[in-house]
Amino acid sequence: MAIHKLTAKQVMTLPDGNYTDGNGLHLVVQRNGTSRSWKYRRMKDGRKFNVGLGAIRHLSLEAARRLVDRINNALAEGIPPKAYLQSLIPIQQKEEKKPTLNDVFEKAMRDIVKVRRWRKPYTEAIWRRVSRMYTLPLIGDIPLDKIAHKEVLRVLKPIWDTKHETALRAMYSLETLLNWAELHGYRTGENPAKWNGKLALVLSSPLRREKKHFKAISIEEIPMLCEKLWQSPKLGHKAVLLGILTATRLNEFREAKWEEFDFENRIWTIPSARRKDGRPFPHRVPLANETLALLEQLPHKTDCLFPGRKDTFINRSTPNVALRWTGYKGTMHGMRSTFRDWAAITRQDWFASEIALSHNFGTQTTRSYLRTDMLDERRKIMQEWANHCFKLINQ
Numbered sequence: 410m411a412i413h414k415l416t417a418k419q420v421m422t423l424p425d426g427n428y429t430d431g432n433g434l435h436l437v438v439q440r441n442g443t444s445r446s447w448k449y450r451r452m453k454d455g456r457k458f459n460v461g462l463g464a465i466r467h468l469s470l471e472a473a474r475r476l477v478d479r480i481n482n483a484l485a486e487g488i489p490p491k492a493y494l495q496s497l498i499p500i501q502q503k504e505e506k507k508p509t510l511n512d513v514f515e516k517a518m519r520d521i522v523k524v525r526r527w528r529k530p531y532t533e534a535i536w537r538r539v540s541r542m543y544t545l546p547l548i549g550d551i552p553l554d555k556i557a558h559k560e561v562l563r564v565l566k567p568i569w570d571t572k573h574e575t576a577l578r579a580m581y582s583l584e585t586l587l588n589w590a591e592l593h594g595y596r597t598g599e600n601p602a603k604w605n606g607k608l609a610l611v612l613s614s615p616l617r618r619e620k621k622h623f624k625a626i627s628i629e630e631i632p633m634l635c636e637k638l639w640q641s642p643k644l645g646h647k648a649v650l651l652g653i654l655t656a657t658r659l660n661e662f663r664e665a666k667w668e669e670f671d672f673e674n675r676i677w678t679i680p681s682a683r684r685k686d687g688r689p690f691p692h693r694v695p696l697a698n699e700t701l702a703l704l705e706q707l708p709h710k711t712d713c714l715f716p717g718r719k720d721t722f723i724n725r726s727t728p729n730v731a732l733r734w735t736g737y738k739g740t741m742h743g744m745r746s747t748f749r750d751w752a753a754i755t756r757q758d759w760f761a762s763e764i765a766l767s768h769n770f771g772t773q774t775t776r777s778y779l780r781t782d783m784l785d786e787r788r789k790i791m792q793e794w795a796n797h798c799f800k801l802i803n804q
Contacts, residue, residue: 413474418546420445420470430470433458434477447473449480449490460490466511469550507552508595510586511545517589531725539578540586543568553595556587561601562611569612577615580604625743628751632800637735639703639802645723645731647707648715652728652741654700654795656748656765658685659741661692664722665714675701676784684767692767695788697795699802748794755793761786 412431419428420436428436433451438444447462460480462473483493522533548560561583568576584602591597601607604615626634631653638650652662661679669678677694684692696704707714715723728741739747745766752762761783796803 415470416546417470417549418542420465421541421546421549430474432474432477433481434462434473436465449477451481451484451490453484458484458490460494462494466509466514469509469511472550507554509550509552510556510590511549513553513590513593513595514540514545514549514586517586520589521585535578536582539575540582543575543579544583553587553590554597556596556601558601558607558611561608565608565612573615580608625746625750626737626739628747628754628797630737631747631751631798632802634735634737635798636801638731639799643731644707644715645727646734647703648723649728649731649741650703651700651714653744653748654697654703654798655694655791656745656794657694658745658767659725659728661767663715663725663728666712667709667714668712670696670704672696672701672704675788679767693782693784694765695784695791697788697792699795699799700791751794751797752790757790757793758783758786761790765790 415428415430415436422442423436423438424442425438425440428438430436433449435448435450437446437448445465447465447468449458449460449462451458462468462476465473468476480490480493484490518533518537521536525532527533544564547563548556551560561580564579564583565576568579580602584600584604587596587600587602591600635650635653638646638653641647648662651657651665652659655662655677657679661683664683665677665679669680670676671678675696677696679692679694681689681691704714710716713722717723717727732739732741749762749766752765764783765787
């Protein structure tokens with residue numbers, strides 16, 4: 410019988426199901442991956458043994474394999490698995506005194522999320538995914554007070570050059586988790602995941618890497634792109650078109666609801682919770698004639714402008730996928746850059762253009778003196794921008 414079929418990464422990431430490692434050791438994954446535990450299953454002399462060994466947060470893959478070897482040896486001497494495990498309880502309790510990263514991960518994440526209050530709902534999901542894919546499989550079963558620079562580098566080095574953004578997320582999330590562990594008395598001393606420490610002597614500096622800018626479509630291509638989107642019946646293409654006409658961010662238009670639109674006054678009011686600049690008041694967007702015409706095309710079947718098949722809203726990737734379908738190379742964020750270029754070339758008011766983009770511009774003193782959102786000025790700008798976008802459509 411082949412043994413050791415599973416890897417530490419698979420133990421953390423496999424979907425619901427029963428998986429054998431060999432030698433009688435089985436991994437049981439339930440409840441959409443939130444419950445992961447070990448079982449010992451074996452037939453001997455016509456008798457079937459099925460015994461739970463505990464959750465993976467208490468028993469790593471290597472530890473589970475060692476335990477199963479001892480259970481098999483005991484069974485060969487006539488000692489049933491349950492009886493043998495009961496004799497090990499004092500030993501297990503002694504071994505579990507020092508908590509590992511796997512042990513505290515869920516509680517630490519709940520505390521971190523509560524304090525951080527991330528504006529983007531998917532930030533927590535990214536932290537969890539990066540931790541479960543890269544950090545926990547490699548060092549999750551190591552006691553918190555034993556995690557040092559060597560262990561951190563085991564996580565970061567393989568992905569630092571090939572998946573740099575992911576590596577940075579892994580580093581920042583691990584640093585925060587270890588800070589939490591120190592606060593709760595699980596470890597002391599220097600945080601080995603902090604960048605301004607020994608890591609800077611081993612890994613290349615993130616600051617020296619060339620920043621990748623979002624691809625933007627040229628001002629001249631915008632009318633052709635808008636014509637193609639306007640003629641398409643697909644909802645994702647209409648979402649892209651709304652984002653272009655209003656120069657709004659992906660989450661701002663993707664999560665738009667009908668109740669946010671005042672058609673009489675031609676204003677779209679985006680709640681403060683969706684503002685990236687962190688200001689505690691809504692962002693008002695003036696609606697051009699072309700934008701109103703687009704909204705009239707949309708079905709009014711739910712509270713959302715762009716409902717998804719499974720989720721409340723269309724998927725985050727849908728607008729950028731729709732852009733690729735058009736054949737133009739660009740991103741939704743790049744569209745906002747195109748609008749900014751157009752505003753500069755056509756000599757639009759700088760402050761009004763920055764407010765249109767919901768940018769956190771200037772100093773705190775500058776912003777305190779600018780007490781208006783320049784709605785009337787922005788209404789003129791957005792209408793001129795819409796005229797340019799629909800230049801071919803309105804011919």
